[in-house]
Amino acid sequence: MSSNQHHLNKEQMLTRVQEELERPPFHAFLAPRTHSADPASGEIVIELPWQDAFSLSAAEKYYHGGIIASLIDLAGHAVIATHTGGVAPTIDLRIDYLRPAPGGSLFAHAVALSVGRTLGRADIRIIAQDKTVAVGRGAFRVLG
Amino acid sequence: MSSNQHHLNKEQMLTRVQEELERPPFHAFLAPRTHSADPASGEIVIELPWQDAFSLSAAEKYYHGGIIASLIDLAGHAVIATHTGGVAPTIDLRIDYLRPAPGGSLFAHAVALSVGRTLGRADIRIIAQDKTVAVGRGAFRVLG
Amino acid sequence: MSSNQHHLNKEQMLTRVQEELERPPFHAFLAPRTHSADPASGEIVIELPWQDAFSLSAAEKYYHGGIIASLIDLAGHAVIATHTGGVAPTIDLRIDYLRPAPGGSLFAHAVALSVGRTLGRADIRIIAQDKTVAVGRGAFRVLG
């Protein structure tokens, strides 16, 4: 994929993703979990278990768009940071909400589209109950 | 601005924004506040006071990108819903992170770019310590 | 994929895409061609043969970003219009330029992410010399 991709094995990828997930205090609220990583494709999967505090409505269990945006942001960051070994602040994001996202875990599938010396791009797909509920795409700075 | 804009006075706009902010359970965590509304331009301003739980880093007080994305989503939604009098689920969003957003209140300035029968678009500018730290733009469904 | 997808066979899909490509006078300049269509996945592929008038630079044969944006727009429109049988004006687009796009044909691979009663979303991948040079994602109105 990339000239500066670190060739990590599965255990190393999972460790790297987990480090990214544990660092920010905001993640203590969100509580995302490393689910899986595939060294061949570079895809990582992050699980976000449901909490009632994530809800859009008191009456029904559907995710607020801000929680989905947060998950897309952190998953995109994590996949680029795993590739480069450094940090990867978000430059910009596009988020498309395809359908309401019902309660239960969300799974963010993130892949790097390209990673260069100064810039990475990532695609993120959010799955709820086996359906794609949202997709995200972003540009990230590559820093040492 | 719009053929189906409700012509609200300032008090009515503020009440309408406040209703939007109080509804979602996720907002009990975020705790956004109605700051101001301008019937002439249609601009609304929403304040988000700092909490340590919003932080990107344990060492320094900077906002996590997911909090900024959440504020852009809810402010865009609120400005379109205030125009139309109904709900306005987010179709898609673009978020540009221009610079790190230091702790202290964020102020989201939201305006409608266009509002039609089925579709509205909004521009959102996020201000921290008098600087624009992020900008957002989104498309929203217009529902009765 | 969609509740209002028209179930077209391969010949019908190709005919529908070709109609979309022939209509606009701007396409007489661009000269895109229907390349292939897959009824199972709903993917269509549109080819854009190189012209020197598409160039970014007089010295080297690389595509101007505006030509790539135009191809993404028309391919996204075509895949949604093929699904719905009507027209599908573009609401918004995101375009990511991943690497320079060298002369030779471009191939736009377009799929619908979702198609509803009023709104469709499409993903478009632009291939040059077997590499993905750009990706696009857009929202489109669904009209009768």
Place this chain on the structure above:
Amino acid sequence: MSSNQHHLNKEQMLTRVQEELERPPFHAFLAPRTHSADPASGEIVIELPWQDAFSLSAAEKYYHGGIIASLIDLAGHAVIATHTGGVAPTIDLRIDYLRPAPGGSLFAHAVALSVGRTLGRADIRIIAQDKTVAVGRGAFRVLG
């Protein structure tokens, strides 16, 4: 605006924009013109006169979305390149089509939102017959 902004006067800005407009062979087809430049705000305005070859439909004079996307791309590029004195390849763009764009000149009003050492962001507003018909926002590489 920026730490590496070149402080150009009006004549220098106009000369710099004109250089950017003349370079690409694709612009010989589009024929955009430097309209104005404001050293105080950094805003540049580029005019695109109507041609029948830009049309979406043989029956009516409305701009094809690809022409609008091309104008947004070149205007964003030009405003960042004018700031930095170098070239500024497009990283990504978002384009929102707000209403049909009738024949007659388009005017692209472009400003830099931020310009840093490696990255610039621009906002572009497309005006037709005194109405905003589309808006664009993009990220651009800053190169020497």
